Amino acid sequence: MTRRGEFEQIAALFAPLTRGDPAALGLRDDAAVLTVPPGRQIVITTDAIVAGVHYLPDDPPDLVARKLVRVNLSDLAAMGAEPVGLFAACAFPRTCTDAWAEAFARGLGEDGEAFSVPILGGDTVATPGPAVFSLTALGTLPTGQALRRAGAAAGDLLAVTGTLGDGAFGLRAARGELDGGLDAESVAWLADRYRLPQPRLGMGVALRGIASAAMDVSDGLLQDLGHLCRASGVGAEVTVGTLPIAPAVAALQGRDDWLEVVAGGGDDYELLIAVPPHRRDALLAAGQAAGVAVTVIGHCTAQTGVRLRGADGALIEGLGQGFRHF
Ligand SMILES: [Mg+2]
Structure with a gap:
């Protein structure tokens, strides 16, 4: 050759x-x-x-x-x-x-x-x-309109674009690890989400002047939310039941590691956004204009640390903190 x-x-x-x-x-x-x-x-x-x-x-x-x-x-x-x-x-x-x-x-x-x-x-x-x-x-x-990780304040709403867990379950799908446990169409859809994430460029532009802080979720929601919170000097509370889940990921809900993968897995490349509560409508309108689903998943708190609450309101402990490169 x-x-x-x-x-x-x-x-x-x-x-x-x-x-x-x-x-x-x-x-x-x-x-x-x-x-x-x-x-x-x-x-x-x-x-x-x-x-x-x-x-x-x-x-x-x-x-x-x-x-x-x-x-x-x-x-x-x-x-x-x-x-x-x-x-x-x-x-x-x-x-x-x-x-x-x-x-x-x-x-x-x-x-x-x-x-x-x-x-x-x-x-x-x-x-x-x-x-x-x-x-x-x-x-x-x-000039001066870059969205930064620092800037979120206690009381700000937290939102994400698209759906979570697709990238991490998509990696498993691409490796053939979900074969048999999920229909072939869903396996293919997940693998595609892992291989070809969708950069939310239109949404990023639409968020200028609206978001108090933003970043993309590459290493898992919990870890990346931790980065945003530390940069902003706040904490966060997220309600598990509000996390946006695609049908292919919902179909895997019986797995023991499901929540860990959804909240801690990487490769989603969705946007994590903080907005002051009075800009909630502007946030949702930005999603509509950009053609991207936007879901409010929690809020920032004065108490530092990231907390996850279940449907019963109880704190969920002991979840992994996402994929670490080093
Ligand atoms: Mg990034």
């Missing part, structure tokens, strides 16, 4: 992904040149994934690329930013075929199209180790 050289690879695989954006300079210069509109700030985020750690080496390469794009866009959504461009640093193993790299680039292009976001630059290298892909996403927003 012949392998393309670096420059050939950039011209063949990545130049078409610039979507004609002049900032990319056709990927022929040393760097991209970006014009920032007056009155706006740039928002920048980076995520890296390693074969065998963040995805399985036999996962379809186009889906690996698309998830990497979506995870980064989710971070832009969490800040209330609109995406401007992506920078991709790709370390392909020496054993990686041109076909694998082509499929990976095709995935970048598909989601570039889906979210109207160009590749503005990057680098490709060969590595003796496992594949490593680092994606940097740039977005912009009106």
Whole structure:
């Protein structure tokens, strides 16, 4: 199998992904040149994934690329930013075929199209180790309007977009661990939710000027809510019965670890939002405008710590605190 050289690879695989954006300079210069509109700030985020750690080496390469794009866009959504461009640093193993790299680039292009976001630059290298892909996403927003984790106050309502637990049960579905315990259609739906999360970009924009704090749920509701609370200097109380659950996850409710997976599992990439109580209607209207379900799940408290209450009002103790990378 012949392998393309670096420059050939950039011209063949990545130049078409610039979507004609002049900032990319056709990927022929040393760097991209970006014009920032007056009155706006740039928002920048980076995520890296390693074969065998963040995805399985036999996962379809186009889906690996698309998830990497979506995870980064989710971070832009969490800040209330609109995406401007992506920078991709790709370390392909020496054993990686041109076909694998082509499929990976095709995935970048598909989601570039889906979210109207160009590749503005990057680098490709060969590595003796496992594949490593680092994606940097740039977005912009009106100056001073970034949604931050700090800013929630005691009494603020807590809400999430979409449904929870899909990502964590989706990973189990993708591994075949739910086969037999769930109908095939639900298994496929869950696996898809794990592989292709939906960055809530429209909602992030709609929340500017409404949310007192926001972030995306990547490591599980309990852990991420803990981050938001610590940043804001508040605590939180969440009522289990209010958590938004998709039918495929509801069908798994008999499992011993169900609540732990729903509240502690990762990979949902939904937005966690705090709003002052008087902005409840504005929050729900923002969800309607963005076409995203929004569910109030609890409120912030002056007492620190995250507490989960069951239907009977009793505190639920001893749940895991989400997936830890280290
Ligand atoms: Mg995040």
